[in-house]
Amino acid sequence: MRPLTEEETRVMFEKIAKYIGENLQLLVDRPDGTYCFRLHNDRVYYVSEKIMKLAANISGDKLVSLGTCFGKFTKTHKFRLHITALDYLAPYAKYKVWIKPGAEQSFLYGNHVLKSGLGRITENTSQYQGVVVYSMADIPLGFGVAAKSTQDCRKVDPMAIVVFHQADVGEYVRHEETLT
Amino acid sequence: MGRKLDPTKKEKRGPGRKARKQKGAETELARFLPAVSDENSKRLSSRARKRAAKRRLGSAEAPKTNKSPEAKPLPGKLPKGAVQTAGKKGPQSLFNAAQGKKRPAPSSDEEEEEEDSEEDDVVNHGDLWGSEDDADMVDDYGADSNSEDEEEGEELLPIERAAQKQKVREAAAGVQWSEEETEDEEEVTPESGPSKEEEADGGLQINVDEEPFVLPPAGEMEQDAQAPDLQRVHKRIQDIVGILRDFGAQREEGRSRSEYLNRLKRDLATYYSYGDFLLGKLMDLFPLSELVEFLEANEVPRPITLRTNTLKTRRRDLAQALINRGVNLDPLGKWSKTGLVVYDSSVPIGATPEYLAGHYMLQGASSMLPVMALAPQEHERILDMCCAPGGKTSYMAQLMKNTGVILANDANAERLKSVVGNLHRLGVTNTVISHYDGRQFPKVVGGFDRVLLDAPCSGTGVISKDPAVKTNKDEKDILRCAHLQKELLLSAIDSVNATSKTGGYLVYCTCSIMVEENEWVVEYALKKRNVRLVPTGLDFGQEGFTRFRERRFHPSLRNARRFYPHTHNMDGFFIAKFKKFSNSIPQSQTGNSETATPTNVDLPQVIPKSENSSQPAKKAKGAAKTKQQLQKQQRPKKASFQKPNGTSKGADSELSTIPSVRKTQASSRFQDSSQPAGKAEGIRESKVTGKLKQRSPKLQSSKKVAFLKQNAPPKGTDTETPAVLSPSKTQATLKPKEHHHPLGRGKGVEKQQLPEQPFKKAAFQKQNDTPEGPQPPTVSPISSSRPPPAKRKKSQSRGNGQLLLS
Numbered sequence: 009m010r011p012l013t014e015e016e017t018r019v020m021f022e023k024i025a026k027y028i029g030e031n032l033q034l035l036v037d038r039p040d041g042t043y044c045f046r047l048h049n050d051r052v053y054y055v056s057e058k059i060m061k062l063a064a065n066i067s068g069d070k071l072v073s074l075g076t077c078f079g080k081f082t083k084t085h086k087f088r089l090h091i092t093a094l095d096y097l098a099p100y101a102k103y104k105v106w107i108k109p110g111a112e113q114s115f116l117y118g119n120h121v122l123k124s125g126l127g128r129i130t131e132n133t134s135q136y137q138g139v140v141v142y143s144m145a146d147i148p149l150g151f152g153v154a155a156k157s158t159q160d161c162r163k164v165d166p167m168a169i170v171v172f173h174q175a176d177v178g179e180y181v182r183h184e185e186t187l188t
Numbered sequence: 189m190g191r192k193l194d195p196t197k198k199e200k201r202g203p204g205r206k207a208r209k210q211k212g213a214e215t216e217l218a219r220f221l222p223a224v225s226d227e228n229s230k231r232l233s234s235r236a237r238k239r240a241a242k243r244r245l246g247s248a249e250a251p252k253t254n255k256s257p258e259a260k261p262l263p264g265k266l267p268k269g270a271v272q273t274a275g276k277k278g279p280q281s282l283f284n285a286a287q288g289k290k291r292p293a294p295s296s297d298e299e300e301e302e303e304d305s306e307e308d309d310v311v312n313h314g315d316l317w318g319s320e321d322d323a324d325m326v327d328d329y330g331a332d333s334n335s336e337d338e339e340e341g342e343e344l345l346p347i348e349r350a351a352q353k354q355k356v357r358e359a360a361a362g363v364q365w366s367e368e369e370t371e372d373e374e375e376v377t378p379e380s381g382p383s384k385e386e387e388a389d390g391g392l393q394i395n396v397d398e399e400p401f402v403l404p405p406a407g408e409m410e411q412d413a414q415a416p417d418l419q420r421v422h423k424r425i426q427d428i429v430g431i432l433r434d435f436g437a438q439r440e441e442g443r444s445r446s447e448y449l450n451r452l453k454r455d456l457a458t459y460y461s462y463g464d465f466l467l468g469k470l471m472d473l474f475p476l477s478e479l480v481e482f483l484e485a486n487e488v489p490r491p492i493t494l495r496t497n498t499l500k501t502r503r504r505d506l507a508q509a510l511i512n513r514g515v516n517l518d519p520l521g522k523w524s525k526t527g528l529v530v531y532d533s534s535v536p537i538g539a540t541p542e543y544l545a546g547h548y549m550l551q552g553a554s555s556m557l558p559v560m561a562l563a564p565q566e567h568e569r570i571l572d573m574c575c576a577p578g579g580k581t582s583y584m585a586q587l588m589k590n591t592g593v594i595l596a597n598d599a600n601a602e603r604l605k606s607v608v609g610n611l612h613r614l615g616v617t618n619t620v621i622s623h624y625d626g627r628q629f630p631k632v633v634g635g636f637d638r639v640l641l642d643a644p645c646s647g648t649g650v651i652s653k654d655p656a657v658k659t660n661k662d663e664k665d666i667l668r669c670a671h672l673q674k675e676l677l678l679s680a681i682d683s684v685n686a687t688s689k690t691g692g693y694l695v696y697c698t699c700s701i702m703v704e705e706n707e708w709v710v711e712y713a714l715k716k717r718n719v720r721l722v723p724t725g726l727d728f729g730q731e732g733f734t735r736f737r738e739r740r741f742h743p744s745l746r747n748a749r750r751f752y753p754h755t756h757n758m759d760g761f762f763i764a765k766f767k768k769f770s771n772s773i774p775q776s777q778t779g780n781s782e783t784a785t786p787t788n789v790d791l792p793q794v795i796p797k798s799e800n801s802s803q804p805a806k807k808a809k810g811a812a813k814t815k816q817q818l819q820k821q822q823r824p825k826k827a828s829f830q831k832p833n834g835t836s837k838g839a840d841s842e843l844s845t846i847p848s849v850r851k852t853q854a855s856s857r858f859q860d861s862s863q864p865a866g867k868a869e870g871i872r873e874s875k876v877t878g879k880l881k882q883r884s885p886k887l888q889s890s891k892k893v894a895f896l897k898q899n900a901p902p903k904g905t906d907t908e909t910p911a912v913l914s915p916s917k918t919q920a921t922l923k924p925k926e927h928h929h930p931l932g933r934g935k936g937v938e939k940q941q942l943p944e945q946p947f948k949k950a951a952f953q954k955q956n957d958t959p960e961g962p963q964p965p966t967v968s969p970i971s972s973s974r975p976p977p978a979k980r981k982k983s984q985s986r987g988n989g990q991l992l993l994s
Contacts, residue, residue, distance in 0.1 A: 063620040065633040073608045073621040092612040147545045177544035180613045188608045
């Protein structure tokens with residue numbers, strides 16, 4: 009377990025900022041304690057300092073996880089955000105997409121969101137903007153990238169993809185092994 | 189051995205379309221196709237086949253007295269497809285049909301009729317058979333496929349005739365249809381068939397005449413082993429249980445109770461598919477009526493329950509959302525504020541969007557109880573030693589509202605993945621997950637406020653989830669589990685910080701109902717550590733046992749709770765809550781742990797007193813006396829080993845005469861124990877003290893001196909050295925003892941004592957520079973048998989002591 013280097017921090021913050029923008033500051037400066045990011049086995053964990061102190065007693069090969077895992081660095085040092093970070097992206101998300109009940113299942117299986125399944129979308133979403141996907145009951149289901157800007161979404165035909173799928177909560181069941 | 193109807197193999201019966209559907213040529217024809225070698229491999233015509241079948245049947249019919257009308261035409265049908273000598277379904281159904289008890293009279297007439305019709309009209313037969321087959325659930329597809337196609341289309345009248353005949357038959361036979369069906373499905377062998385008849389009659393008779401149940405002789409057991417008739421076995425179980433309930437009145441003369449019990453045990457094992465060992469254990473655990481209920485409850489799964497994740501939602505909102513999805517649920521009970529029980533569901537309950545969003549967790553009702561008993565508070569440090577799959581850990585986190593820290597540990601790497609997944613899904617952020625063997629705590633990290641130990645066990649309480657437990661557990665498995673559980677429990681106790689402001693609690697739970705894994709392990713922990721059992725806070729559940737067969741447990745075990753599937757409708761469980769009241773580890777003298785614990789508490793006050801005064805040692809007396817007794821018992825065990833704290837023991841042996849001394853020694857001993865690892869020393873110490881007792885006070889005093897010397901370098905030979913406050917309190921305590929000794933004993937003793945001192949001094953306390961020279965020679969022979977008190981941290985002691993001994 010070690011702190012992130014400058015480079016790694018930059019890469020990661022860039023990725024996260026795609027979804028929550030400048031609210032990123034709220035992740036770091038929290039009123040209820042100091043939180044930090046730590047790297048362990050190529051995965052980035054977001055954890056409060058108190059917990060980190062306890063985890064420091066555990067030897068590296070026996071430590072499995074601490075706090076919340078945000079994602080991992082790939083072999084080529086790109087940062088991949090995991091679904092486990094959703095709890096921190098959802099409250100601070102700047103651009104949101106709501107999908108209809110019928111399209112929930114399809115999204116939870118890993119498919120992209122089509123225009124026919126689109127319920128609502130935040131105004132002035134630009135193309136390729138990071139978005140967080142919600143159900144109509146405001147339950148966060150995952151996140152993705154907007155394939156079309158809000159304007160284009162209105163014009164396009166029902167079978168066109170409007171949101172590229174990146175991560176959804178169905179992965180807790182489908183890809184349990186990749187979480188660790 | 190199964191006892192239930194196999195629904196996948198159920199034949200479709202009745203006049204419906206599905207009953208006539210073929211499963212497939214291979215499966216159907218397999219019943220009728222001949223073994224390769226049969227009378228002649230040439231294909232027979234349909235008529236020829238019928239004739240052949242009749243010929244065969246003619247020979248086979250002799251033993252059968254009662255044949256149902258359906259049976260008669262069937263043999264004719266059989267040969268069509270192919271000749272089958274041991275036709276599984278066909279002849280058997282014939283036999284079965286033959287056993288239709290109340291058929292004989294009406295059927296014989298009809299048989300004759302049908303025989304005639306058979307001769308006459310194949311076509312008619314085909315219709316008859318077709319319809320009868322429907323009724324009989326035996327589909328002779330080889331024959332039917334031809335006949336039905338031809339005949340049904342052509343003639344309706346024969347069918348109508350057949351239908352009428354059937355109606356008449358039915359009226360005559362009454363309820364026999366159902367009997368036949370059950371017979372067919374159970375595939376009863378001919379052998380047991382007649383017995384079933386008897387049984388039914390016997391059953392009826394019993395209801396009417398109170399005919400006594402006859403315990404079958406031993407010979408019959410083999411018969412049953414070949415082809416267990418489950419209905420018969422079940423009936424016998426009920427009979428025997430009834431008899432045993434009122435044994436005096438209903439017993440059969442000449443048969444002992446144990447014979448009945450053995451028979452019952454065998455029958456239960458057959459009927460419920462249990463191994464002998466486990467069934468024997470269960471018979472010890474439950475009275476007979478409860479036993480049958482327990483076994484029955486294990487055949488049925490417990491209701492599905494789930495726990496609301498209060499970090500993300502409320503139970504009311506979740507219930508509403510799930511009901512909207514089509515789940516039928518209810519709150520779990522007034523003892524749980526977050527539990528819901530699911531009766532049925534139109535959607536998979538483990539895959540709803542609410543589940544994936546982490547609003548609830550599927551968890552057994554009994555698994556919620558240990559966390560409720562532990563009651564973790566906010567901002568505490570908690571250890572969960574065996575956490576997979578993470579249900580209890582997440583419950584603790586939600587009770588703590590994501591404050592504090594939880595260390596979730598498990599020894600199984602595969603199952604840890606599910607822990608990670610579950611904790612992330614449920615939004616738990618205050619957890620660290622590690623992959624240690626639980627026994628490595630507290631070395632890795634200790635000092636927790638609370639610890640939860642859900643120990644790996646034999647799983648005898650969750651047989652309904654895993655039926656393999658019925659047969660694959662035996663004595664070795666249970667003892668191995670118990671051993672592991674004891675080790676884990678001691679590690680867990682050592683990881684708790686007794687001086688925690690808000691905590692100091694440990695909950696030990698298993699999903700097993702065996703006494704070896706529950707009360708025994710708890711008893712072991714009570715003896716070995718400074719813990720006591722406290723009420724769990726659960727107001728339902730059966731109390732733990734305080735005695736079981738030949739064993740006796742501590743009375744506080746009544747605070748533990750047991751849960752059973754048949755009484756509480758949740759998985760079998762055992763929960764015990766400990767409070768640790770001291771961080772020190774008692775020296776394990778057998779039986780002394782209990783006395784040790786009070787002295788531990790008393791130590792701080794004892795030591796200063798002993799220094800100053802002549803050691804009132806009133807408190808120590810009790811401890812001393814027990815120790816004395818122990819020492820006496822251990823007298824023969826003189827080993828020439830050298831304990832690091834040997835002197836203290838030596839002093840102890842003297843305590844018989846000087847209670848105060850003993851007390852200080854006891855305290856010293858305990859202090860010593862707190863310093864290095866305790867147990868082995870304790871044992872050795874006790875042994876040493878035993879030996880010492882033998883000898884004489886002088887030796888003891890010398891031991892004391894030696895011990896004192898260990899601790900207090902400046903001690904003189906006479907041990908008259910003032911109570912120099914050495915770093916260790918024990919030294920101080922010992923010194924005054926020494927003082928007393930000489931005073932009490934007199935010179936001679938003193939002299940004898942002294943030689944020991946020098947020897948010890950020489951060995952261990954070079955620093956002391958005590959004038960020991962003159963004395964050693966006199967004492968050496970005496971001291972030979974006594975293990976010299978080893979200086980605590982010097983390895984020389986052993987060598988020196990041995991030298992001196994020799």
